[in-house]
Amino acid sequence: MGNIRVLIVDDHRLFRSGVRAELGDSIEVIGEAEDVESAVRTIAELQPDVVLLDVHMPGGGGQEVLRRVLGAGSQVRFLALSVSDAAEDVIGVIRGGARGYVTKTISGRELTDAIRRVAEGDAVFSPRLAGFVLDAFASTEAPPIDPELDSLTQREREVLRLIARGYAYKEIAKELFISVKTVETHVSSVLRKLQLSNRHELSRWATARRLV
């Protein structure tokens, strides 16, 4: 596999250049954008493999970019990158279609890994996102409408729990005696549930958590 072509979308110039400098050799930054308009335009023009997407931006933020790009039928993959830890933002951007969410404090090596994983079509969960998902799916009182989408399997729960405990995929595989590929499958399946589940509680949970 050749170099992964990445577009950085962030309204802070300093941060864009910082990320550019940190990414490994296997990642090729093909462009930058600083707001929703230029992001949508540049994505359509350059067709990057992965878009590093800031959540908070003038003009609607990352969710607006996701809505417009994915809404137009594009297959570009997004990795959300933000300083925000608010459940509302995290859940919102994942439900908007991003394949992963990492915080900006992530190291360059970890970010490179995350980009590679997203480029390969897998999902990237930070410990905090895993915690949010466990919390959101645990707080169910009403019976699920669609059992397949609205609840996690025992195995998925175990995987998420290990991510929340700070385990890398490789360590999870070792811990559960499964292959890394299987771990990735579980995480992708959780991502799918997170995006497709109609459980209105999910969005409400995220908002309520902010407002407690």
Next chain:
Amino acid sequence: MRPVPPPCDDDMAMTDRQTSRGPAAADTTPHDAAPAAVGEAGFPRLLRLVEGRLVAGVAQGVAAQLRLDPVVLRLAFVLLTVLDGIGAVVYAALWMFTPRAPYEGRDPGRDWSQVAAYGAIGLALLALRWLTGASTGGIGAWPIAIGGIGSLILWQQADPDRRQRWMDSTVGQARKSRVRTFAGLVLVVVGAIGFLAANDELDQARPGIVFTLVVVGGVALIAAPWLAGLWKELQRERRERIRQEERAEFAAHVHDSVLHTLTLIQRNAHDSREVMRLARSQERELRNWLYQPKQDADASVAAAVRRAAAEEEDAHGVPIEVVCVGDCPLTPELSAMMQAARQAMVNAAKYSESPVVSVYAEVEPGEVTVFVRDRGVGFDMSEVPEDRMGIRQSIIGRMERNGGSARVRTELGEGTEVMLTMKLESS
């Protein structure tokens, strides 16, 4: 000081001169206020005095003007009100057209026993009139009604400082006062009808009541748009004020914490570890302020874990990442568990040489679990001396004494994970 409002266009006399008076005049007692005021302006302006007032300070103001004892004026007002209601109308009119004397500080309370005394005198006179059959019936009652309505509306108009007080009251209070007003109105109406019915005068009073209703309706029609406008303006001002307060709070917070930390970072620029610690600590603090609901660290598991992690991170300069799932109130057993978890964080931060420590706390219906994990050097459990208090006593021993369990997984070079479990008593 509050500017004295311009005099109203009226023929009530004594308000044609506008002289601004200092607080010194307001501080004087009613008895010597009059000569002082005359000396100052030659022809003093009628003012409602705040200190010593019983209702609105009108009688006192007039008394000062006429150099009489306020008691005389008060008795006159009561008498005129009882006779044919004109006293109340005059009082209300004076209340409306007379500006309040400037007064610094909180409004003094009223002497309610005196108010009650005048009220009793009024009632006694009324009773006397009724007993002696001197009552003129419906025609004598309508001025009182008009006077009452008038004073109500006048009271609404009141003075700017009262409007100020409305704005100070919170929404909840406003709602409460609305309920109170409504309840009061219902009581008054029910009481009046009851009184008339009890005296078999309901039929006679009907024309009077209809008349009153027409007058009330007319006045309401005239006053409603104006009152609505005033209300809208008040709401707008209040919103603006809240916004300003929020902005001020935000600025104060940013100044106290963020700018302060940035200064510290510049001064410690040579010490990368200290810079890191300061930045982490400030980041956490700001994040909590922005995104976390205010929590009492003595009340819930998640808050206690977060606080312990924050404090140990500050103390040892190693980032501690916390993820919490679920929450529940702290019990004595769980508090002991929090201490064990804190000890595990201290060990990881101090000895493991791991760049980061991960803490995961999960509250399930019957169980609380806390994991503290590092990717540091690890150690050999069997080689830990018996007398080392950290792991054996502070973590494992403490958990077992409180009915929980602790498991330590470690390997040289593989890092360490401490797992604490505490069963919850099902309630």
